[in-house]
Amino acid sequence: MFLTITTSGSTERPATDLGFLLHKHPDKAQVFSTSHGTAYVFYPEASAERCTAALLLEVDPVALVRRGKGRGRGGAPDSALAQYVNDRPYAASSLFAVALGAVFSSALKGQCTARPELAERALPLRIEVPAVPASGGAALVGRLFEPLGWTVTAEPVPLDERFPEWGESRYVRLVLEGELRLADALRQLYVLLPVLDDSKHYWVAPDEVDKLLRSGEGWLHSHPEQQLITSRYLARRWSLTRQAMERLELARLAEADDAEAEELDNAVDEEADTAEKPVPLAVRRREAILDVLRSSGAARVLDLGCGQGQLVGALLKEAQFTGIVGVDVSMRALNEAARRLGVERMSERQSARVRLLQGSLAYTDKRLKGYDAAVLSEVIEHLDLPRLPALEYAVFGAARPTTVVVTTPNVEYNVRWDTLPAGHVRHADHRFEWTRAEFRSWAERVAARHGYAVEFRPVGPDDPEVGPPTQLALFTAADTTATATPPTPSDTTPSDTTAKEAAA
Numbered sequence: 001m002f003l004t005i006t007t008s009g010s011t012e013r014p015a016t017d018l019g020f021l022l023h024k025h026p027d028k029a030q031v032f033s034t035s036h037g038t039a040y041v042f043y044p045e046a047s048a049e050r051c052t053a054a055l056l057l058e059v060d061p062v063a064l065v066r067r068g069k070g071r072g073r074g075g076a077p078d079s080a081l082a083q084y085v086n087d088r089p090y091a092a093s094s095l096f097a098v099a100l101g102a103v104f105s106s107a108l109k110g111q112c113t114a115r116p117e118l119a120e121r122a123l124p125l126r127i128e129v130p131a132v133p134a135s136g137g138a139a140l141v142g143r144l145f146e147p148l149g150w151t152v153t154a155e156p157v158p159l160d161e162r163f164p165e166w167g168e169s170r171y172v173r174l175v176l177e178g179e180l181r182l183a184d185a186l187r188q189l190y191v192l193l194p195v196l197d198d199s200k201h202y203w204v205a206p207d208e209v210d211k212l213l214r215s216g217e218g219w220l221h222s223h224p225e226q227q228l229i230t231s232r233y234l235a236r237r238w239s240l241t242r243q244a245m246e247r248l249e250l251a252r253l254a255e256a257d258d259a260e261a262e263e264l265d266n267a268v269d270e271e272a273d274t275a276e277k278p279v280p281l282a283v284r285r286r287e288a289i290l291d292v293l294r295s296s297g298a299a300r301v302l303d304l305g306c307g308q309g310q311l312v313g314a315l316l317k318e319a320q321f322t323g324i325v326g327v328d329v330s331m332r333a334l335n336e337a338a339r340r341l342g343v344e345r346m347s348e349r350q351s352a353r354v355r356l357l358q359g360s361l362a363y364t365d366k367r368l369k370g371y372d373a374a375v376l377s378e379v380i381e382h383l384d385l386p387r388l389p390a391l392e393y394a395v396f397g398a399a400r401p402t403t404v405v406v407t408t409p410n411v412e413y414n415v416r417w418d419t420l421p422a423g424h425v426r427h428a429d430h431r432f433e434w435t436r437a438e439f440r441s442w443a444e445r446v447a448a449r450h451g452y453a454v455e456f457r458p459v460g461p462d463d464p465e466v467g468p469p470t471q472l473a474l475f476t477a478a479d480t481t482a483t484a485t486p487p488t489p490s491d492t493t494p495s496d497t498t499a500k501e502a503a504a
């Protein structure tokens with residue numbers, strides 16, 4: 001098993017800094033004894049321009065068998081000979097990941113006491129592994145590494161070069177190229193090599209969940225293949241996988257909180273506002289929502305997915321709105337909202353007008369019944385598409401306010417953001433972004449199913465070609481007495497909950 005890490009540099013930033021990061025001097029070859037064999041670290045090249053570190057693991061097949069780990073794929077007890085003759089010594093796999101973790105443990109943690117600033121820096125990296133067992137083939141290799149910013153080359157290795165008609169083996173030659181922090185690159189390999197191999201060679205104990213989350217910090221919670229990665233890494237042990245997925249979901253929400261108002265929303269559209277002072281999109285959206293609510297005559301309003309409470313604050317300033325409830329799944333967002341709104345210092349009259357509730361919109365919630373209007377501002381795109389029908393039912397079916405305002409990004413407009421690379425969504429946490437046609441067809445379907453009329457409004461400059469940056473749908477209940485209807489049994493599904501399931 002063999003892996004090389006190459007970086008390039010210059011006289012000011014010599015490539016040999018790699019030695020500091022790996023805590024291994026480029027002039028020395030070093031030998032480490034690991035639990036499954038012997039690991040060697042050496043540098044085939046080391047100049048200011050280019051530096052390559054190599055990790056070679058020589059697995060001892062006899063030791064493997066003694067430790068009871070020399071079984072074939074899937075852990076099935078193979079024939080006596082297969083215990084000794086298998087691909088373990090040659091292919092990068094979970095054993096290799098273990099060695100990587102042991103030999104480069106400080107580098108994996110991003111520690112570099114001699115040069116701490118180095119560890120923070122993204123480096124041009126080229127990582128090559130000549131033989132990676134890839135269950136799922138080259139296509140899966142791409143799906144695992146590309147979302148992390150790597151340019152991936154995964155060439156299937158033929159079973160036998162002399163006999164091309166025999167076809168391909170389950171191995172690929174893997175080359176990753178990209179600009180990443182070394183610690184991130186190593187932690188990704190540490191997790192993804194065994195995931196590709198898909199056969200763990202040691203007992204998967206509960207502390208593997210901690211290991212996975214530690215190594216996955218900063219990248220796994222937003223990875224589109226998170227479920228596959230988690231389940232394979234934990235050897236498909238469902239209870240562990242679920243535990244890991246739940247903890248990742250919390251990490252994701254915490255990060256979404258940190259990203260204050262969405263960055264692009266605060267960017268100003270200079271072309272649109274050359275004469276006046278430019279207005280951030282987030283402010284325009286709030287104004288558009290307030291306009292709709294004012295003319296709807298609503299007095300009691302729900303802000304669903306209220307985040308840090310900016311809209312709640314704006315609603316409080318207008319006497320028309322006598323009852324304002326902010327709901328969010330994230331306790332952190334709600335705490336921040338309470339702090340910003342100054343809930344503790346409010347007069348009694350003012351504080352009687354506002355409430356902040358924790359709850360998930362994917363569940364029906366009795367507390368949300370009987371309101372005149374509900375707002376879902378930039379929220380639906382944060383839910384996985386398969387969970388959206390649950391939100392639709394909870395809001396339009398169960399809570400059933402007279403007016404519902406939904407805003408979401410118009411993905412067609414993304415080409416107009418100079419700062420947004422092609423094909424990217426506006427925020428790392430967005431599960432989807434829709435075209436105008438997609439949003440329309442969703443909204444019309446929801447309206448028809450739940451007895452609402454719907455109309456659409458642009459928010460922000462309405463580009464003749466790609467439309468506005470934000471799209472708004474205004475739903476009005478066809479039967480306006482619906483809010484007064486007492487709860488019926490069908491409003492309470494078995495999944496009914498007072499919604500305390502998050503951020504515990």
Ligand code: SAH
Pocket residue numbers: 253256261304305306307308310327328329330333359360361362376377378379382383
């Ligand atoms: N409405 C605000 C915040 C949008 S960010 C605005 O327009 O600026 C999306 C918010 O939805 C986040 O605060 C997130 O915590 C919340 N959210 C995501 N999924 C949710 C769910 N299932 N239930 C309730 N809130 C959710």
